[in-house]
Amino acid sequence: MKSRSLRGAARRTGIRLALLTGATVAAVPVPAAEPGGLDEVVVTARKRAETLIDVPLAVSAIDASTLQQQGITNITDTYSRVPNLYFTASGGASPTSDYQYLTIRGVGFNGGLEPAVGVFLDGMYQPQIGFDTSFLDAERVEVLRGPQGTLFGRNTQGGAVNIVTRKPGEEFEGRVELEGGRFGTYRGLVSLMGPITETLSGGFSLQYGSTDGYAKNVTLDREYFSKQLVGRGTLVWTPNDRFTGTLIIDSSRRDMKEMGIGVPLNCECYDALADQLGPDDYKDSDGAQLNIDWKVSDDITLTSITGRRKVKSQFQWDWDAKVSDLTPVTLNPVTQTNAPPIVPIDLAPQPIVARGIFQLQSIEQEFTSQELRLAGTGSIDWLAGAYWFKQDMLQPRSVDLGLAGAGVIPPLYIRERFTEKRDGYAGFGQITFRPMEKLEVTVGSRYSKENVDTGGARVINISNVAIRAFLKTNTFSADNVSSTASVSWKFAPNVNAYVTWSQGWKAGGINRYPSRAGQDLPYEDEKSTNVDLGLKGAWLDGRLTTNISVFNVDIKQQQTLNVIQDPNGLTPISVIANAGKSRSRGVELEVTAAPTDTLRLGLSYGLTDTEFEDFIQFGVDRAGDPFWSVPKTNASATIDWSVPLGSGPMLDLGLAWQYVSSYNVPDGATTAPSPDLENRNAAYSRVNLRAGVSLDDGWEISAYVRNLFDTYDYTLIGRDAFAPLPFTSDTLYVVPLEPRNFGVIVRKKF
16 A cells, blocks of 8 residues: 555645646536546536546636645736637737737737637626736636537637635635745735534635836836735535535735837846836726535526626836937817817816827726526536626726827827627527437537627827817627537547537627727627547556547638728827638647656647638738737646655656747737738747645745846837837837746645
């Protein structure tokens, strides 16, 4: 019989490597693994608990242990760790995190006004700028690749990320964690969970983190810092074994200074030259939701998810990313004597002093949703449900251009205040039946309808000579039926092959940034058809697991966001155009091996081959070009080794390697689009190390080194917004990734 230490090490490490097997640890009983083997795990990708091998979908996940050990704190830390999961920017509209979106298999690269990969927190959809919510007390993070509209709903054309938080139970437990690292990095966490009464349990978690940042604005002599306070409270009421009500309230406050366009690439440094003026950046998020599960009978369960989230942010950035002429220029307000009388004058009621070239951007989003599901199990598994949502957005924007462009673009200011209201509803259903013991067939469909109502106003003052102003009002409505079907065959209890066909849909809308009346035209819905062929298996008595999928995605009316020069407005504008036809195809592979009781090896690989097939982009034929911001390959590998230190303590060692291939990025300048002005983001490869000691009394001490070889890697390559006009340089700018970093974490569990 193996020792207790070896059994514990095997089980801890096996669960920790769920990332590479596509596995997750659900809040349901999980069969224990043989010593040294990999645990059979349970996922809820189809809104019911089932083993990973039984799910005819490409699913990856990260469990709580992996999140802690690898320092994964939010969704941005998962890039390249999951096959074909990455991010994209907004095509030049703004280089801030508010305009970054998740992509899966290249779907969602367009960075339009709504994402194509939805993020869900305990089953509730998160609005656009709230997707990077903290993984505080996450039990698992599931990544579902391919359209998930039937069960998960809106904006899941490329896939879905489902974050499931830990819930308090019948036993008291807690965790205290302290971290200190390079660049003035500090973090503290307290988490407590346990019973309050016989039927009520509760939990509370609070985390504060601060870092001076690894990059600095040398012009203003200040770091790109970040400070964040996150709290989450949970109450679970179980009056009987058939009813569970869960109330979750969370709040986040983040103060920071984002880099904007970034640093000059030719310096290979972390020193930005921008002469930004204005307040610090911030992002606040508050959410509350009530989840109810009621077993109407032994085989039928009613689920309700009611939620509301409010997110507010502000970012300020320098359009030309360098030192400009900051001589102040005073420009007159917009009054009823110099603008059409229908335009509100409160956008610029006082004289405005313009300096340099910069933008102040704010966004407020309020999102409310209600979902009802009725699900049954038995000889046939079925699910039926209804969904409703309402989303309100307010987006003010200020752009000032002083004397930096004098002689080419005169001093000017722009003031905007746009609103967008979206609402919609859906009905959906799915059935799974098994005509033979080894054969499973699933069919499902969803009807969705969305309405969009936009409004607002814009004024532009050009050297007190040309005053342009207009109101923006328009409406848009769309509906859709998206379906899915899958067939799977179990060759053996632990080997399953499947083929899945699914349709994706993302509603159209109204262009957000017109520069004059008549440019607020709608853009069309985006639709796709996805086919997956997959094989999942556990081999060698559970010491080897494999998960492979081959996919093809055909997309019609793909929404692409582009920055172009406005022939009448002088400043760049963002316009969404629909590509006629495009496609994405590729391979995803995940392998985990347990050659010994304490050694685990993992590998993940993603290949995405994309191409526009029919797309004329503002007069440029893009047929044959790949999608922007989509790496053709990404990969990761891990080695985890647990070594007993005597009869109790364990030494845990880990190595992680990540790779992202090169990819094209639109230039984002006023002369775009043009293939000659696309930039190439270089490939990068990074290695992380960690070592820790776990004691029987709950203490854990670990150290880490991230980016071991201190490579200079970057993303978001581009030029300033006005390049290559005469008063700008032809410099390429990038946002560098973190240089070598190291730190220590002390954790106590009780």
